[in-house]
Amino acid sequence: MSVSVQQGDFDVAAEMAALRAGRTDIGAIVSFTGLVRDSAHGEEISDMELEHYPGMTEKALQDIEAKANARWPLQATRIVHRFGRLSPGEQIVLVLTASPHRHAAFEAAEFLMDFLKSRAPFWKKEGTGDGGRWVDARDSDEDALSRWE
């Protein structure tokens, strides 16, 4: 289990290699990468500012990661979440899950992302022509979360 909250970019291949370094018991690794899109609601996005709550963010991510590990037979997990100003096309978030079989890895990766969406203290502001707009939380994100309860 490992969590990083950082301004800098991450290397998916290097993260995956580190996750399975020196072990031969892992049967499946699922990797999810979230990216900054160049448009939202039909409007062009120039950049995205990701604000977070230092201290609480790390605790929330560790808590979410522990929940996933308690629920599925995972051999390793890794969460990297960036903050600060990001441009379209840049990587925002990485979730890696490793398990002996694929089902647990797939499900746990979805679970982690669903919790990150509405339970990790991040707030996104999209840069648009008229200044900026705070991204609203979506009902569909809450719905996604409720299916794990």
Place this chain on the structure above:
Amino acid sequence: MQIRYFAWLRERVGTPVEEVETSATTVAALIEELRKRDERYAYAFEDMSAVRVAIDQELSEMDAPLSGAREVAFFPPMTGG
């Protein structure tokens, strides 16, 4: 007690963090105190359905007691991932 604000709550209040002397016993009572203090707070807390609170970095409820709290944070629904 230290109060932190994030995202548009921070913009409306005009500061990311402030030290506040309060005798409020719950989060809701603290918000009432702040609202009376200045229009900026009334604006920040005008739609409570869009406000979340954390006490000492744990997600909490508006009727939660403040006894012993060192840090209270107000923010909109989270949009991580």
